[in-house]
Amino acid sequence: MRHEWGTRMKRRRQRLIRRRVMIFVALLMVLLLGDGAYVAFGLKSSLETSKRSLSNGAVALGGGDLAIAEGELRKALRSAQESAGLARHPSVGALSLVPKIGDDVSTLQVLSAASELAARAGLQGLQAARAMGADQGRELIEAIYSEGRVNFDALHQGRPFVERAAGLLRQGSHSLDSAPEPTLTLLQDALETARDEVGGASESTSKGALLFDLLPKLLGADGKRKYLLAFQAPGEARGTGGLLGLFGVLHATDGRISLTGIQPGGDLFPAPLSPVRAPGWFERAYGTQKALTQFQQSNLSPRFPTVARVLLSMYTAQTGTKLDGVVAMDPIALAELLRATGPLPDINGEDVTSDNAATLVMHDSYVEFNEDEQNAYLADLIDALWSTIERGDLDGPQLATALGESVRSQHLKLWARDPDIQETIEEIGAHGWFPPSQGNVQMVFSNNYSVNKVDYYLQRDIDTKVELGQDGSADITTIVTIENQAPTGPPSLLLGPGIKSDPPGLNRMVLNILMPMGSLVRDFSLDGEPTVPIEYNEGAFPVAGYVIDIAAGGTATVKIHYSVPDAVNLSEQETFSFTLFPQATVNPDSFALSVTQAGVTDNAVEGDRNYSGALDQTRRIQVGLSSGEGD
Incomplete structure (x- = not known):
């Protein structure tokens, strides 16, 4: 009897202890969850501050105001580090145990880490700008390009920092892409935005690092280079864009570019040529359409690297001169570049601007002029554009934007005979074709x-x-x-x-x-x-x-x-x-x-x-x- 009574009392004490432990754990969880909510609010605030400061720092950096850029970027780093610390808080760990919230907590932690990486990348960009001489009251692009010349020494000094920035952003982009999908709409939107912004910054900075390597090779750091400028008319469609109507030769020496010999295609190639050589598939697909003998049909294929080789073979057969590559552009790229140069005054009695250039060239000139007059008008326009670029009389940041947009939309394409240069052109996506790895x-x-x-x-x-x-x-x-x-x-x-x-x-x-x-x-x-x-x-x-x-x-x-x-x-x-x-x-x-x-x-x-x-x-x-x- 005493034994049974003792057993019941023991069980009752055990139940009481378990109940008290459960109450204690529940109270602890409530406290932790409450604290976690407070921490989450602070984490969100820190992330928003970091994002805002990163944006402000990037604007200041691009404008050459390095003191403001440094202040904003360091503020972004502090806020990112604060959010990363909050993301490791025990109460946040407790929140991760709650069903369906674990992925949200992981997303917050990834966002914090990516924000810190982005801030560190921004500081590397700041060091690059200072190394290139942008801390002397000049905008960053002006430190690289001024008075019609690309400064190779500035590129060399800034390249290591840009490469480190690109590496940090790639790391941040990868972590964001690998993050679990959160359940909260607010975090879903934040993650999507971060992926877009960090991913875009990663791509741009990686291409920037490649450009730092490409430009000296492309623009004659190791000797004079000459490129065929081919002006396309997309109003008469061809695979690479439009009929090749006007040609010239771009000369690149020690970072400077000049244009000579602008002439209509009919003057450069007055008669059909003997067939030039091309890959077998090109001959089979386009040979019967005279793509190997007539410049007007040479770009029926959309594959610009192959078209460029065919075109240079035609040029060499006609002139006996071997050029280093091809630059193809059209009126839409011209209009983009005019955003950097400003209006070209008095071209046939009218100023040509970024707003009216495409219409003037692709519509009005074909309605108002005969063929010879139209060719002369276009030649004057292209000569005026490249003369302005040669003088360096342009807006540097707008030039970078115009070139990027023209390449992205396929209205500006490059091909180089040098395999190393061409490989880099392909890496930055300026070669007018798609990577072989993109099979579908x-x-x-x-x-x-x-x-x-x-x-x-x-x-x-x-x-x-x-x-x-x-x-x-x-x-x-x-x-x-x-x-x-x-x-x-x-x-x-x-x-x-x-x-x-x-x-x-x-x-x-x-x-x-x-x-x-x-x-x-x-x-x-x-x-x-x-x-x-x-x-x-x-x-x-x-x-x-x-x-x-x-x-x-x-x-x-x-x-x-x-x-x-x-x-x-x-x-x-x-x-x-x-x-x-x-x-x-x-x-x-x-x-x-x-x-x-x-x-x-x-x-x-x-x-x-x-x-x-x-x-x-x-x-x-x-x-x-x-x-x-x-x-």
Whole structure:
């Protein structure tokens, strides 16, 4: 009896102790959670301060106000370190134990660490600016480029700091990309913004570090270099952008650039040449269209590195001179550069500005002038532009922005004969093509065969639907809607007729759709009528094309259905990527892209699956693959 009573009392004491312990733990958790909420608020405040100071510091750094830049960047670093310390607080660790909050806590910790890395990168940029001489009342770009010359010594002094900044930002970008997806909307937005901003800064700074290495080689640090300047007219579409109408030679010596010998293509190449050599696939695809004998057809291919080699071979065959590379630009790039140079006064009686340049060159000059007058007008304009650049009479920051935008939109392209220089050009994305590693690539491009400039009025809409199969294949349907907004007259260089039997405003084109490697065309139709396309290869990439006539004011719809047997390796890859590569057109294409995954009950892919916008730059999307284990 006593034994039983003693056992009951022991059990009662144990229950009492457990209850008290549980109450104590609950109270402790409440205190920790309350403290955690307070810490989280402080962490959020520190992150916001760090972000604001980083932005202020970047603006001051670009403007050459290094004292303010240093103050803001150090403030950003302190705030980032404070947020990192708060993220390690025990109460934050307690919050991570609460169901569904753990990923939010991890996101806060990653944001804090990335903020600190970004601040440290900014301070490296500050040291680069000082090393390059920007602490003497000059803007950073002016320390690099002034009075028409690139300062190679400044680039050499600043390069190590820029490379370290790029490394820190790459580290921050990688940590943000690897962060778990939070549940709170506020943190979702913050993470997405941080990924965009740090990722963009990482890409820009990495390219900047590459430019520090490229510019001395490109601009004659080790001897004079000469490049063919090729001016394209996108109103008469070609694969790389537009008909090559005007040429000159750019001379680069010790950081200075000058332009000589501006002339129409018909003067430089007065007659067809004997066929020049080119890769076998290029000869098979474009040789019968005179791309190896006539400069006007040399850029039917959209692959600029190959086109540049063909063009230089033509130049050497015609002149006996071997040049070091090709720079291709068009009126849209010219308009961007005018943001840096300011207006060009009195070109044929009118000032040419960044706002009116594209219209004057691509529309008005073809309506108001005959062919000789139009060539002379364009030659005067390009000569005035490059003379201004040669003098260095321009806004440095605007020049950097203009060059970057022109390269990104494919309206400015470079190719160099020197393999080391060309490798760096490719790394910064200025070579007018896409990396071979981006295997799932689609490109819609056209070549004008109506001998007019009516592509000034062309509008294209590209709608692509990708369905991923359970075996890693992709079933892809692309619909291209083409609208010719040209008027029916009066006849001119702009509207034609370029061919006497054609009506003004007619757009005759070969519309081409480049597909991922290994693609197989299943169906092809024009305006709902099945037809058989022309099929050929652009290197390793299959292409399907068709000749289309679209009258002024008319539309056409091309639909292609193709399959890619090995679009993704489901056993090794967690994401599927797809790249849309743009043609440099007068009016950027609009696009819509959707991705689904067959046979999966939770709607295929994780995250966003629908994309749309302007195809004014390369668009590469990545979607997470589903395991197929949804409800």
